[in-house]
Amino acid sequence: MGAVALITTAVVQNKPLPKNMKYGIVLDAGSSHTSVYIYEWPAEKENDTGVVQQIDACKVDGNGISSYAHDPPVAGLSLQKCMDKAREVIPEQQQRETPVYLGATAGMRLLRLNNATLADEVLSSVGSTLRSYPFEFQGARIITGQEEGAYGWITINYLLGNFLENSGWLGRLKQSATFGALDLGGASTQITFVSKKEIESQENSLHFRLYGKSYDVYTHSYLCYGKDQALRRQIAYTIPDANNSTILDPCFNSGYRRNTSTKDLYSSPCIAQQRISTAPSNIEIKGTGNYQLCKQKVEMIFNKTQCTYSQCSFNGIFQPNLEGEFGAFSAYYFVMDFLKLTNEKISLERVKEAVKTHCSRPWEEVLKEFPKIKEKYLSEYCFSGTYILSLLENGFGFNSENWKDISFLGKIKGSDAGWTLGYMLNLTNMIPAELPYSPPLSHGSYIGLMVFFSILLVFIILTCWLSLRKPKCLQKGII
Numbered sequence: 001m002g003a004v005a006l007i008t009t010a011v012v013q014n015k016p017l018p019k020n021m022k023y024g025i026v027l028d029a030g031s032s033h034t035s036v037y038i039y040e041w042p043a044e045k046e047n048d049t050g051v052v053q054q055i056d057a058c059k060v061d062g063n064g065i066s067s068y069a070h071d072p073p074v075a076g077l078s079l080q081k082c083m084d085k086a087r088e089v090i091p092e093q094q095q096r097e098t099p100v101y102l103g104a105t106a107g108m109r110l111l112r113l114n115n116a117t118l119a120d121e122v123l124s125s126v127g128s129t130l131r132s133y134p135f136e137f138q139g140a141r142i143i144t145g146q147e148e149g150a151y152g153w154i155t156i157n158y159l160l161g162n163f164l165e166n167s168g169w170l171g172r173l174k175q176s177a178t179f180g181a182l183d184l185g186g187a188s189t190q191i192t193f194v195s196k197k198e199i200e201s202q203e204n205s206l207h208f209r210l211y212g213k214s215y216d217v218y219t220h221s222y223l224c225y226g227k228d229q230a231l232r233r234q235i236a237y238t239i240p241d242a243n244n245s246t247i248l249d250p251c252f253n254s255g256y257r258r259n260t261s262t263k264d265l266y267s268s269p270c271i272a273q274q275r276i277s278t279a280p281s282n283i284e285i286k287g288t289g290n291y292q293l294c295k296q297k298v299e300m301i302f303n304k305t306q307c308t309y310s311q312c313s314f315n316g317i318f319q320p321n322l323e324g325e326f327g328a329f330s331a332y333y334f335v336m337d338f339l340k341l342t343n344e345k346i347s348l349e350r351v352k353e354a355v356k357t358h359c360s361r362p363w364e365e366v367l368k369e370f371p372k373i374k375e376k377y378l379s380e381y382c383f384s385g386t387y388i389l390s391l392l393e394n395g396f397g398f399n400s401e402n403w404k405d406i407s408f409l410g411k412i413k414g415s416d417a418g419w420t421l422g423y424m425l426n427l428t429n430m431i432p433a434e435l436p437y438s439p440p441l442s443h444g445s446y447i448g449l450m451v452f453f454s455i456l457l458v459f460i461i462l463t464c465w466l467s468l469r470k471p472k473c474l475q476k477g478i479i
């Protein structure tokens with residue numbers, strides 16, 4: 001009876017509690033568009049690694065918030081549809097304690113350079129929209145390039161489970177068991193990885209202690225080297241003088257035509273040194289679809305001549321030797337996915353061939369094959385593929401050898417690869433410096449052991465009881 005009671009108590013008392021979920025919202029206000037991400041995690045497992053999951057993502061209609069500089073109040077209004085959706089997704093009783101963060105990246109950094117007052121007005125417009133929702137508003141700010149790089153690195157390694165793998169005694173011995181992060185945006189690009197070598201420039205050096213292990217991380221964010229700004233710069237190199245308003249551009253498929261106003265092209269601070277006063281007000285770009293020529297033009301934006309450190313990537317920026325594996329996400333993934341080049345087994349040479357082939361296709365043929373893809377994206381895949389190759393090879397120093405170390409990542413275990421998850425994990429203190437205490441046994445093993453020992457106890461009691469009865473039997477003269 002006692003044993004049965006013990007088993008029942010063990011099972012009933014130790015039933016896992018019903019899951020109490022928590023939620024968090026992060027808005028990624030990128031240069032080209034804004035996305036709203038909703039994350040969910042069990043409250044009682046807050047400090048475990050790998051428990052936070054993306055449960056919803058909503059793409060805000062229209063362009064990035066920096067494009068509303070001429071009418072800041074509209075920037076806030078543009079977020080309403082996705083925020084209404086967030087209100088539907090998150091249970092009502094949890095909404096008041098759900099934090100909401102907005103982080104703006106390079107588009108807003110450029111706007112701030114052009115006009116700081118307008119940048120502030122856009123931020124306060126999005127802030128007041130977010131405050132009007134029942135969530136716990138935690139701020140709308142422009143994050144630094146360093147933060148963008150660091151949080152992207154934290155996100156992918158958290159989702160890949162690398163921090164937990166490194167936290168045991170065996171993991172602590174391993175040198176570089178994390179993935180480097182390569183993030184390509186429209187206005188900036190970030191490279192972040194663990195380096196064993198000394199990081200010679202303070203501004204590129206980060207130190208983290210996560211789950212009981214220390215990481216020395218190198219990071220750099222290149223403003224104006226996102227693919228949209230790089231395209232502008234590439235076009236600006238060949239702006240003709242006032243007598244001629246046509247550009248023959250090898251980075252667009254042959255037969256493609258696009259009209260651009262020089263005022264719009266020159267509005268970016270990234271073009272500051274390339275402006276010519278005699279430029280016509282409108283230019284017509286005509287594609288010629290030539291990978292080699294496009295590559296030559298693209299490479300003009302990487303200055304490889306000056307370097308005051310022992311080694312540099314480009315533009316005099318210190319970069320230690322590349323180490324370990326890398327996850328490349330955001331526009332790296334979108335472009336390589338379109339070109340069907342995300343398979344890890346494809347060599348650098350084959351990737352070049354594929355981009356070359358794509359560039360040489362007539363625009364009419366491309367358009368016919370992909371009628372559903374947004375024309376802006378479709379028309380730029382030749383340039384984007386060429387730029388990605390140039391940036392990785394000529395800029396960061398990847399080659400045929402270490403190309404296999406790059407994985408192009410869209411989602412990892414259902415969550416988008418990007419800086420937003422890392423940002424939220426950091427601001428909610430969900431990544432502890434030291435390993436959190438976890439009971440040595442899981443709930444299932446605990447119950448199993450309790451049942452086993454209870455049965456063993458019953459068995460021992462029965463055996464003792466039977467052996468104690470024996471002399472009595474003998475006394476009674478049964479045997």
Ligand SMILES: Nc1ncnc2c1ncn2[C@@H]1O[C@H](COP(=O)(O)OP(=O)(O)O)[C@@H](O)[C@H]1O
Binds near residue numbers: 029185186
């Ligand atoms: N389906 C797609 N195909 C190609 N490019 C895409 C696609 N979706 C998004 N992009 C590009 O990805 C980039 C995202 O950058 P974004 O995050 O907005 O800027 P930043 O990080 O520099 O602030 C943009 O250049 C955008 O055009």
Ligand SMILES: [Ca+2]
Binds near residue numbers: 030031186330
């Ligand atoms: Ca981005």
